[in-house]
Amino acid sequence: MEHSAVDTVVAHLERGLVELRRDLHQHPEVPGREERTASVVARELRAAGLTVTTGVGGHGVLGVLQGSRPGRTVAYRADMDAVPPEGIVGGGTAPAHVCGHDIHTTVALGVAQVLARLRRQLSGRVVFLFQPAEESLAGARALIEDGVLERTGVEEIHALHCGPFPVGQFAVTPGYGLPGQDRAEVTLQGPDASGAAQRLAAEIGALATVTPPQTPADLERMVADVQTPQGPLARFVAVRARAQEAKVTVSYRCWPQERYVQIREDISRLATSYPGARVSFPAEPFPAMVCPEGDARTLARHLRRAFGQDAVTELHAAFPFNGEDFALYLDRVPGTYTFLGVRAPGAPITACYPHYPDFAPDERAIGVGVRAVAGWIAQRTHRA
Incomplete structure (x- = not known):
């Protein structure tokens, strides 16, 4: 045609x-x-x-x-x-x-x-x-x-x-x-469960290698970075971890997607350092x-x-x-x-x-x- x-x-x-x-x-x-x-x-x-x-x-x-x-x-x-x-x-x-x-x-x-x-x-x-x-x-x-x-x-x-x-x-x-998405939930135990959840959320959040853009300049930089061979976004982990009372809810994306295996292991390792913590991954990662x-x-x-x-x-x-x-x-x-x-x-x-x-x-x-x-x-x- x-x-x-x-x-x-x-x-x-x-x-x-x-x-x-x-x-x-x-x-x-x-x-x-x-x-x-x-x-x-x-x-x-x-x-x-x-x-x-x-x-x-x-x-x-x-x-x-x-x-x-x-x-x-x-x-x-x-x-x-x-x-x-x-x-x-x-x-x-x-x-x-x-x-x-x-x-x-x-x-x-x-x-x-x-x-x-x-x-x-x-x-x-x-x-x-x-x-x-x-x-x-x-x-x-x-x-x-x-x-x-x-x-x-x-x-x-x-x-x-x-x-x-x-x-x-x-x-x-x-x-x-575009990346997929995975989710995790961690429930803490004990009299300081709420404080432990806050600390654990911060530790899981620290797994991130990128953070959401806060300014137009951040957006411009991200658009430039995705066009850069072997640039800063060729591999990444983006994590959102929130504590509410005795529970931490986690949503995260990564590239390449094979990194989900390691991130799940990292979340489990961080969580199990808190006695009695229960970790679950509600579903398989969205591809x-x-x-x-x-x-x-x-x-x-x-x-x-x-x-x-x-x-x-x-x-x-x-x-x-x-x-x-x-x-x-x-x-x-x-x-x-x-x-x-x-x-x-x-x-x-x-x-x-x-x-x-x-x-x-x-x-x-x-x-x-x-x-x-x-x-x-x-x-x-x-x-x-």
């Missing part, structure tokens, strides 16, 4: 897509309650001529576009939920689209519209997964357990996520992605999202051809304080996860870093994302 054909269709659709994004933005819905968003998505997909299934894994929507030529089955995922108040940096009073999922949903709908209009040039089949409940890390598992990958025969899957990079730029993630290196580099070449050599940066580390349930798809099929730059010229870093209350992505990123993904998906459905 020619880039010029995609660009022509995107130019025709772009204004309507911006209006669609603004509508979604004004109606944020928390994880698991995406009724209106799902209804809008289903309406737009049907209007584009896709086969649509609703109620998938909760409020998920499945759209299938069959090309005119034989080829492969490729999936594209967009998350639909908004950030609940407690997920907003500094706290919020209401759910809000401060993670860019309204952008993600709009880009995916734009890709569906573009490829539907160019169906005669499209090989294979494209499966669009509009996923609920990403913020709670529940939606991907629900869709997978509903059998969407098996019954559609998905061979690979792709996604974009808003990122703190200039609009028009992409950040690919060969061999990297890290690790993107296949070869696919990411192929995508980088595609993006450079379409947008220019300077349009792509490469991440050499993972952001320590963000997770993503897209990991569960990549555990089953190969694919890519790429950051779409949404930083407007002159905008502060907090305006383009997800979960900050002043998150305000540059809407020109919508057209950029649609152009990139439509061309990429069309390329991937073609069977060599």
Whole structure:
């Protein structure tokens, strides 16, 4: 499929897509309650001529576009939920689209519209997964357990996520992605259990090698660090330990994910130095999202051809304080996860870093994302 054909269709659709994004933005819905968003998505997909299934894994929507030529089955995922108040940096009073999922949903709908209009040039089949409940890390598992990958025969899957990079730029993630998460609970005994819990929380917290950014300068440094080969974030441990009465609750992320074994041992060692302490790990660690290196580099070449050599940066580390349930798809099929730059010229870093209350992505990123993904998906459905 020619880039010029995609660009022509995107130019025709772009204004309507911006209006669609603004509508979604004004109606944020928390994880698991995406009724209106799902209804809008289903309406737009049907209007584009896709086969649509609703109620998938909760409020998920499945759209299938069959090309005119034989080829492969490729999936594209967009998350639909908004950030609940407690997920907003500094706290919020209401759910809000401060993670860019309204952008993600709009880009995916734009890709569906573009490829539907160019169906005669499209090989294979494209499966669009509009996923609920990403913020709670529940939606991907629900869709997978509903059998969407098996019954559609998905061979690979792709996604974009808003990122703190200039609009028009992409950040690919060969061999990297985002960390998973693990949790621990420790219960202390004895008359000084409350004081012991405070001390133990501090000791567990000291296992961290990175701390959450406190200032815009800290955010700028972190964005630079993830683009630095063998930089300070190539390996990390991020720990949050809280004491409440006689209990310590721990949440932590690390890279690489194999470090969870050692961190669990370290937490157990610190806890058992307190007589009578009981340590538990309620579940297996949520897996890290690790993107296949070869696919990411192929995508980088595609993006450079379409947008220019300077349009792509490469991440050499993972952001320590963000997770993503897209990991569960990549555990089953190969694919890519790429950051779409949404930083407007002159905008502060907090305006383009997800979960900050002043998150305000540059809407020109919508057209950029649609152009990139439509061309990429069309390329991937073609069977060599």
